[in-house]
Structures are given as C-alpha cells and as structure tokens.
Amino acid sequence: MHQEASIREPLILGEKTYKDITDDVIRPIEGKASKLWYIFFTVAVITALYGIGQILYLLGTGVGVWGLNKTINWAWDITNFVWWVGIGHAGTLISAVLLLFRQKWRMAINRSAEAMTIFAVFMAGIFPMIHMGRIWMAYWVLPLPNQFGPLWVNFNSPLLWDVFAISTYLSVSLVFWYIGLIPDFATIRDRLKKPLPKHIYSVLSFGWSGSAKQWQRFEEVSLVLAGLATPLVFSVHSIVSMDFATSVVPGWHSTVFPPYFVAGAVFSGFAMVQNLVIVMRKVMHLENYITIKHVEYMNIVVIVVGGIVTVAYLAEFIMAWYSGNPYEDFIYLSWDAARGPYGWAFWSLIIFNNLIPQLYWIKKIRRNLYWTFLISIGINIGMWFERFDIIVLCLNRDYLPSSWTMFYPTATDIGIYVGTLGIFSTFFLLFTRYFPVLAFNEVKTILKSSGEQYKKQHQDNH
C-alpha cells in the first residue's frame, strides 16, 4: 500500500470510515436541502433571470444597448468572456495536471473545480455569442458545407481559433468530469430508495457495477483523458490570448501573451475555486475532507502563478517603455495609463493582482480561511480588471488620437455580467444539491494513507 511521510499533514481529518465518507458526501442528496441553500438558490435564480432578461433585451434591440463606441468595440463583453474562460482553467488543471503529477490532495476539490470549469465555460460561451451584431448568423463561424458559393470561414482569424479551442475544451472537460462521476452516481443509485431518483441515477451511472475490471478501465480512461486535457489547459488560453496578440493594436500586439494568459487563468481559476470551496465546506460540513491544508496548497499555487503574472506585467511595462514606440506610451501597462483617465483601473489591477496576493507569503494568512476568501475575491476582481485593462485601455488610446474615446458601461453591461454570475451560481447550487461534490470513491483511496487516524496509527506503530 501507498505510504505517506508522517510529517505530511493528513488530508482527511477525524476518525472516518469508508461508510462515513459516503454518508458525509451523499447526505445533502438524500436529505432535504438546508434553508441557507434555498436562500442562496432564490437569489441566484432571480439574478439569473434578470441577466437573461437583459440578454433578451440586448438581442432584441442591438449591441448599442451596451456602452461601446466607434473606437472601443469590445469592452465588458470580451472582458467577461476572457474572465470566465480564465476561471474555467482551474478545474482541468486540478484534475488533469495534478493527476499526472500524482497530487492526492486534488481529490477533495477536483469534482467541484471541474463543475466550476464547465459552468464557467458555459458563461464564457454566452459572451462571444451575444456580442455579435447578428447572433442569428452565428453558425457561419462553423466550417459547415453550404450553398453560399465559395464562402468559407477565415482560418486566419483568431476568433475562429477560439471557436475550435473553446468547444474542444468544453467537450473534453465535460467528458472527463462525467467519467469521474460514474462510480459516485452508482453508489448513490445503490443507496436511494425512492424509485424515480433511483432510476435517474441508474441511468446516469451507465450500469456501473464496481467490478475490478471496470475500475481498471476507469483508471486507464482517466489517465488517457488527463493526458488529453493537459495540453488543452495551455492551448485554450493561449488561443484566447491570440485574439489580442495577433492584432495590430498597441498593447495587444505582444508576444508574451500566451504564457502570461495561461498563468493568469490558473491564477483566477484557483481563486474562484477557493471562494466556492470555502463556502461549500462550511455549508455542507465537509471540513474534514477539504482541510486547511488543501486551502494552503491552493494558495501556494496561487502565489506561484501570481508571481508569473507579476513578472509578465513587469515585462510588458518595461517593453512598452524600452521599445521607444510612441504608440505603446498608453498601453494598459504604462506610466501614462497609470496616471491617465483609467488610472483607477490600472491601480486596481496592480493592487489586487500583484500586491495583495503577496500576503500569502505569510503562513498564517495563507492558512486563514477568512483571509483566503477575501484575497481570492480580490484576485478575481484584479483578474477581471486585467482583461478590462487589456481590452479597454489599449483600445481607448490607440494610433490616431482623433478617435480616442472613453468607455462607460450601461446598466445592460452590468446587468448581463451580474446575470452570468447568477446563472453560474444557479448551476453550481444545483450541482451541490444533486451531484456528489467530492469524488468520494477516489477520496476513499487515500483514506488509509492520508487519513488522520491511520496516519496516527502508523506513527504509533513506529
């Protein structure tokens, strides 16, 4: 059996048996939801409906209901898109990359992180769709055989690469997530008494019987999918970054974008996982499985990728200055941006993304749930500003000063963004209610190596 060094902190606290684990995770599915859940859910649904209403208004009236203008043709729409895609990065990173690196602590959080990924990618997908002037022609971005004559998609366009990158990412993530869910669904199926839910879970579990052969295949498929998903983690955001990097707009036109965007995405993804998990472990009483150590591990990842992001910012700032290119005087990371009309956005970016996360160097803070929660929110704000700054600050002062404008969001800009937060929360709350939020069958595999009482026993035996 796998042995773990005794100085490593246990990943499962308390005196847990296998049954305890099953019980703890399935309890919310079997029982009635708490009041708190209903309150959260109501708020989420109302926000979601408001957002959907705003989207319908946008589709009915035209993109003009946003605050865009002749110079700034993208703003909150693409900011939100990149932000959500970025958030959608952590799930696959945790489940695929950490699987390949045999990081056992991922097991407590991979399920919810993947769910977050999928829902976030859904939200991300909304924005490129609704930002189109003629959404009803959206299918033209697909290379479908058609009767339009020699018309075909433009393979030179990064937007087209986006279409492929995101749809691939979404489908692989979805499959990966679902395969992991199958054994857990089967356990639920076996425990439920009521015929209808039992039937539903039996359909969802694809006739899983838990035989050794099945487990072996399960492990193999997981490994193969992890192998497939790992390059996707890097490709998706690299390609999203090319929407900017391949353009001629000063500040966008930057070769550092692909790696820097990936780091930024992991940064914001982990921050979002922290936010969700810290609430979830409390509300669903999963403190024994998602421990302070898990939180600390994630904070360490945050500080590493945060460092990469900071270095990238510095590189951007220095290159803008060192190049002597007058058009780069005003890019999002430049001295003129810092003291220009968007100075507040510039400083929000620096403070939330570069300065505040440095607190994680202090062990007490990175092991403190409240601090972690607040700093994670800060990182998400900062990362939103990063995308806003890149898009709006670079566009608002580009080549011809005659066309320099400002961007002012409208109620619809804000409404749709908040609406996607609502839709996302609705999905996530439904997930916590009906899906096993921990991959408990996987967690059981580390009980004997990383469980608190077993570790103690092990220690005592020596």
Added chain:
Amino acid sequence: MKTQKKYWKGLEELHNDPEFVENAGKEFAEYVPVDEFVGDKKTLEDSSTSRRDFLKFLGFSVTAASLAACETPVTKAIPYVIKPEEIVPGMANYYASTYYDGNDYASVLVKTREGRPIKIEGNKLSKISQGGVNARINASVLSLYDGNRLKNPLKGGNKSSFEEVDKEIKSKLSDIASKGGKVRLLTHSIISPSTKQLIEEFGNAFGAAEGNFKHVQYDAVSYSAMLTANRKSFGKQVIPSYYFDKAKVIVSLSADFLANWISPIQYAADYAKTRKPENKWMSKHYQVESNMSLTGSNADVRIPVKPSEYGAFLVELANEVAAKTGGQKLPAAKSAYEKSVKKIAHDLVEAKGHSIVLSGINDENIQLLVNKINSDLGNYNHTIDLNKPVYLKQSITAEVEALVYELEKGHVDAVFIQGVNPLYSLPKKLADKFKAGLAKAKLSVSFATYNDETAQACQYVTPDNHYLESWNDAMPVLGEYSLTQPTISPLFKTRQFQESLMTWAGISGTYHDYIQKYWENNLFSTQTESILFNDFWNKKLHDGVYSNNATEVRRTEAPQEEIEAELTEDYTADYSAAAKKAASVKGGNWEMELYTATAIGDGTLANNPWLQELPDPVTKITWDNYITMNPEDAKEQGYNIYYGQEKPATLASVSVNGITIEKIPVIALPGQKRGTVGLALGYGKRVGAMEEPTGVNAYPLLTDNFNNIQLSVEITNLNEEYPVAATQTHHTFMGRESIIKETDLATYKTGDKHHFNHQHTFTMGHEQVSLKEADLYKPFPIEEVGHRWGMVIDLNACIGCGACVTSCIAENNIPVVGKDEVRRSREMHWLRIDRYFSSIPEEAAKPQEERDNFIMDIPESENPSVVFQPIMCQHCNHAPCENVCPVAATSHSMEGLNMMAYNRCIGTRYCANNCPYKVRRFNWFNYQGNDKFTDINPSQDDLGRMVLNPDVVVRARGVIEKCSMCVQRIQEGKLTAKKEGRKVMDGEIQTACASVCPTNAITFGDVNDKETRVRKEAESDRSYHVLEEIGTQPNVWYQVKVRNVESNHSNNHHEA
C-alpha cells in the same frame, strides 16, 4: 316560361351519335388502363414510374404549391404607364441647376434616379463655384424631403387651398391698391434678374410709381457696412469681386472667407490654387480675429485680437502701409500688436497690387479702413475688382430698419415676406417691433417653407417650392448667369414665390415662360454662338451657366443725389474720421463675436439632420451651438475645460444690453482670444422645426445695426451641466509624426525629402532598411496589374470645410444617429475630418519619459496651429481588418479595394478594433426602425427614404460598414468604359468626396496607370502614408502640409 331552346356542345351531341352516347357517362373519353398498371404486379414493376418517383413528384408538387402560396408581397413599386423617354431605371440623370438661398450660392448638377433628386454635385462649368459645393448645399437635397415643410397654403394658421387664398389676397390687394395703400415686399438678396424684373412689374401693379410699393432686401447676416463703405469710398454701392488666386498676401480681419463670407466656395477654390508649394509662389495668409474660425485655422499666421482692438490694429496697419506707399496718414493709434503690424505691412507692401486686405466685420469704419489700405496698396483692378460686382449680398441695414419702423407705425398695408424669417433673425428690439407692426398690416403673406416664427405671425402662408422643384435664374456676379431648373414635380401643394406674385399681379403665363422671355429679350442678344433663341436656351439650360463677360456697373442702389454728391467729392471718404472712431472703441470685461458656423450657416438649413450632425470643423461639436472661450479663461471662471462623452460642458448665460440668453454650454477652445467669446448664429430654431433641440438662437444679440460684435457682454456661470455631442474629444496628435507631417516653405524649397517627408526605416541586423524590405508579408499582387484605385489627399489644400463629409453621407446612405449617440461616440460617418491642434514644442522636445502627455489633451496655448486631415478607409493592401474576420466578410479586391460584404458580416467588430485608422462603423441599432431615431433619421419615413441612393444598400443592424471608395461609382465607370470599348479615362470616375471638394484636395484615380494625376501625386515628394511604419500599405496617400512660415520650429504666433 319554359324555354324551347336546346343547348349543345357539339354536333355529336346534337345528333346524338352512338359513340357520343356511349362516352357521355365516362370521365375519361379515352380508355385509361388503370387496371393494367395497378392491378398487374408485373406491369407495375416494369413501369418507369417507381414509388420513389411518385413520392418525388408528390413532394415536388406539394412544395411547388406551397411555395406559390407564399409569394413575397411587393410594396409600392408602380410601373410607368407611359415611360418618360429620358428615364431609364437604374441610370442616373444629371440636370444643371443653381442653389441660392440668400446665403450660399453654387451652380450645381442634380443627380436624379427614377425621377428623384438624390445628390448634388458641383458644376465644373461655373466660373463662380468652379465645380465645388459646400457642406450646406450638399445637404440641401435632404431638405426637399423634409416632412416638416409646409404641405399646403395656410390661412390664419389653418390648412387652406391656393384658390381660396388667391381669391382673398387678390381682393385685399386690389382694395389696398385702390386706396393707394402701401405694399412692401421683404426678401433675402435677389440675384435672379428675372425675379428682379418681376418684382418691378409687381410693384408697378401696386403703385410703385406713386411710391406705394417698395422691395426691401434683408440678409440675416448683413454685409451692409461693406456696401455703404464702398459707396463712400468709390461711389459704387457694391461688393467687389475678390481674386484670391492672384493674391500673394492675404490679410483677413475676422472674415471667414473660406467657409462663411460672401462666396466662400469660389474663394476657397481660388485660395487653394495659391497654396501649392510646388508652384512658383505660395500665398501668405494672415488672419486677425478673436474667434478661431475655419479660415483662421488655415492661416499661416493667426493673430488673436480682441474685437475692440480691430480698429486700432487696422489704423496702425493703414499708417504703416501708408508710410511705405505714400498714402494719406491717419490719426495715429496704438495697438498692442506693433510687431505683427509691422511684419504684415512689410509683407503687404512687398506684394503691392497682389494682396488682399478684407474684413468680415459689419462696421462701416472698419470697412472704410480696409478700403483705404487696399487703395494704398493698389489692389483694386488687380486682386479686387469693383467693376465685377457681386450681388449675393445686397441688403442695406437702413432700409430694413426703415421697413420695421414703417410697420410699427402702421403705415404698411400689405407685406409679403419671402425667404427670410425676420422674427427669428432680427435683433431682439427690432424683432419685437416687427412683430407688433406685422399685426397692424391689413395683409401679411409669407412664402415660408416651414411654419416658422414669421409664417405663424402672418395671415396667409403660400409656401414656396424647394429649389429642386423650381425654375429660376441667377446672376451672382455681373455677367455671370446660371439657371435653376426643377428636377421633380412639387411634392406638396406648394407654389413658387414668383408664380404667386404673377398670379396676384395678374401677369399671365408661367414663371418658366417669364424667365425665357427675360433671357430672350436681355441675354440672347449678348451672345453670337446661337442663332435661334431655343438653341441658346437649351444649351444654357444644359450647361446651367452663361457668361457674357459684362463688366460695367449695372446700376447702384444708392439714391441718385447721393451718388452725384460723392462723384463731385471724387469718392474720397473721410478716412481720418473713420480711423478716429474705429480706434476709440472700448471693450468691456468680455467681448463677443457672433459668427456663422460652417455646418449651419445663417440657419436657413437648420432643420437638416445631415448638417446638424456634421461636426463643426474647429470644435468638432454637433447638434448645438455654444460659447467658445479660451481654456485659460474657462479655467479661471470655473467652467469645465474638458468635454467629452460623459464629461458635460458647463452652462452659462449671456447678457447683452438687457437681453439674456440662458443655458449655453461653454466650450474651451484653444485659439480663442482671451477675454473674448464666440457664439454661432443660426441655431435654436424651435418653431416649425424638428423636435430634437438644436442650441440657442443668438440673433437677438445682434446690435441694432446688425453688427456681429458685442463689445460688452456679461457671462454668468450657471453651475449647471450639459453634455455636448462631439465627434473628437482629443485634440492633439501627440507629436506622432507618421500621422501628420508638416513643414515650412523654406524647408520644402530645399527639395530634400529627408527633411520634410522622412521615410521610416527599420533596423535589420546592423542596417537600416526600408519598410518594403522589412515586411514579413508577401506583397499583395496589385501593382501594375489591372486597376489599382487610389487616392491622394493634399493636406495643404484641405481647409476642413466638411463638404466631402456631407457628400459622402448623401452618396452612401449614411444614417443620422442624433445627439445622444454622438455623445456616445457612435457617429456613422465613413469620412471624417480630424482636426489637430499643435502648439509650442516645449513638451514634445522633452525626453519621452518626462513628457506630460495629458497636458496635450487641450493645448493651453492661446494660439495653436491647426491641421485638418480627412480620414476614410485607407484600403490597406495589408489590411489588419481582413485577417481577423472569422467569416471573411471583409476582403481585398484585385483592384486594391478593401471590400465589405454586409450580408456576410456577423458583427464581431474585431475588424473595427484592429483598424489602426478607426474608420469602421458598426450599426449599433436598427437605425431604420428603432424609435430612438424616428425624429432624426430621415430614412424612417417614406418621404425621407426618397433621398436614398439606390446603388448603395442600406445596412442592417449588427453589421460593420465603412468607406468603399464609392465602389458603385467605380463599377459604373468601368462598365461605361467597357461598353464603349475603351480604357477608363483619368478623372472619369470620381468618388463622392473628391467630386465636391471646393479646393480639389482629393485626387482619385487608377494608380496603376502611369499617366493619371493620382499616380503623379502619389509619387510626389510630399506624399506619405499615415502610420506607414506599421506596414498596412494603404492605397490612400497624404501630402505633407507646408506652411508659409519662416522656420520649422517656431510657431506661427511667435513669428507674429
């Protein structure tokens, strides 16, 4: 009753043939072998009609039937019953015509499609407008389809008919005439000789002989002082012809002669001829003014001077000039501009006889001083010609005032008002008196097009036709004639003003006959080309213009005895007295100069949304007028000095002599003389006009003698805010020299391109290489293959007047989006004119890291240099927009055009982001249907839609649009050439912008053809690409602006 008749189908039935009887009961006369192919399985299998086929036929029939059932309804397409011979659907017809509204004059060509006038072009045969058209005249075609026009005669404000109104007016007139009542006709300046004769006849019918009839001409913007000054100086109450093309030195004292002064199209065209640095000489233009006018912004040296100092400035200049030329010395005056005056005097005397001094101030003393300087310089008969009088402005203030007092006293029985709106445009005091007097007249008739202030105060309104529905002739300058012809039948129940006069005076025939008769009697004999009058008439109607080189003064408007008196005085006015008066003027805390804006002019076309949305060339503000104030003053007084999308301007009120206008936005405008403000006339029409508010009416602030200068005004900060709608909110080009290249004449004359048109180089390895070598892309294969359409824009010739912008709007069906959308920076113009200020290069000289770029937002300098740069799609051969469209909706043609397929566009707007020139425009809303645009976008009603160019599609919501280089015109030109089996000739195809430009700043053509003008211009030393170094390789070139100043590094105000 039972009929005995027998009906039969054929002889068979009649005779009851046995065969017939046998078949009568059968459905099919022939035997149909149903059993054979249905019953017999084998036959069925052998049958060529398989079940598959049956289903196919069934499916086809059902589909065909259902398709036939859902036919697209065709709306409002009515074919001709009898097709007019000259109209071919899809082919444009052009008719020569003339525009004159009392303010602007141009000989034009009217483009009609299927009987609808849709576009105005310039008439190149005209010696006056020389093929140019200004923004206002371009837009005038839209006013034809203005739903706010009066659609029928009015009686007491209610709908009436011409029969009824004519009957009543006739009876009232004859009543008045029989009693010897006084009849007055108030019009704008009449330049039509036929109309003049008609008015004379009309007057004769109503007692002109007894002095009971008087025709008063009234121009809202008056040139009266100039006329009377010329009478005093030369005995000729005329405006002389100015020949700017011969002027080596031009000194303009607040005359906006390039956009708003007498005959700006002509002056701009002539002026531009002297601004080519390639020529032997280039004119030197001094502008002395308080407001930053369009003309001032084009000047080589602009000297900001307060209006109260104009007199002293001129006196000092006159004395300096007189000292050098030996002219009469005037009582000395001291101005604060001695250095400038000396320099100007020196230059003027150097160019003796080849200079022009002019002033736009309606003040007789100033005009007398100007006359004296010109006389001393010997400019008359060289650059200024009194023997070629200009008739565009004939109004004499005293006559208008006399009419107002007559009316007020109730001495006038009948008053007819045509083409003017005195209740709107008279100074407040006079307007009140006019209103009171109008009520006292027994008969008041207006010929107004709109139910405006004056029309509402009149008993009857018999609306005049639009000029595109009218016949007329014109003589803007002595010996230069032009004709107006209708291009469409009157859209509403309106009648030409002249025909109304004829009806009431009992003159028979139509006005068309009347003009013909006039031309037959008066003009036919002055030519020798045609033998028959019909031939003469048809030729002139076709050409639109006729010139008989007459030079004698026809007659003066001054009373005979006065002229005789002055003749004995040898036309020497008392210049000393004028100098004393002019120099003694004192100003108050704030001085104000009212001006006419380039877009709206005197306000005649204020109801035109194209013009309202045309940004002012200097301030770039649309839809409103505003107080222009120096940024330093504005800062001191606590006004917002930055205005932009969400940055409102501060409101202020202006008081002059007890008249207050509330809530005028204050705009910080560099170049405005400190202590002075400007305010545009012609705005704020609220009666009989569109709902969208358009500024305030400043006419009431005119002084009683129609002077546009107010020496003492009070300006109160209301501490309220109002968002103005500006299309450009950043005002400098940040020293980015690949956008604007400019130099001075001396540097240009060195001929070293490196100094004035530096080409960007790149470092590769250790070598400097040109862009071509550094390019990563393969060149787009259009050079020397087939056509390559290109454009060259001469920044030296461009005066920023905006004619091209309105022309583009009309040609390309560009939607009007209104004030609110302009505030959000969403104007749709495909062609815009960027205006950049530049000032002391102190900031630019600093190292980059020390440079304060934000100070350059608004240069605080009192007198910046200005440059105008028209920007449209640059049609890049390596177009950044083309790469990024996911659906390839925008692509490059083999003729060098960047094409936009609206149908394919899905509206991701990536192209617009990636366009370095920011020329792509997105349809944010359905401008043709959205309620927000109902009041302002003409294409929302059936009438306004008639102005649309059928060759250009109206873009749907959600697609990008941009300049196509008028691809429809290119296509038409190519097809014409192909049909005629020849090459496309140079100049045959003109884009809408190039064709109307008064200064010919835009050259369009085939760059691949070595003989074309555009090719030669593109290869000139001055040509460069904007943002050349990013490698977009545009097909549009710009030519370096060359200022006639002494050194590259000093700014013009330093020199002065």
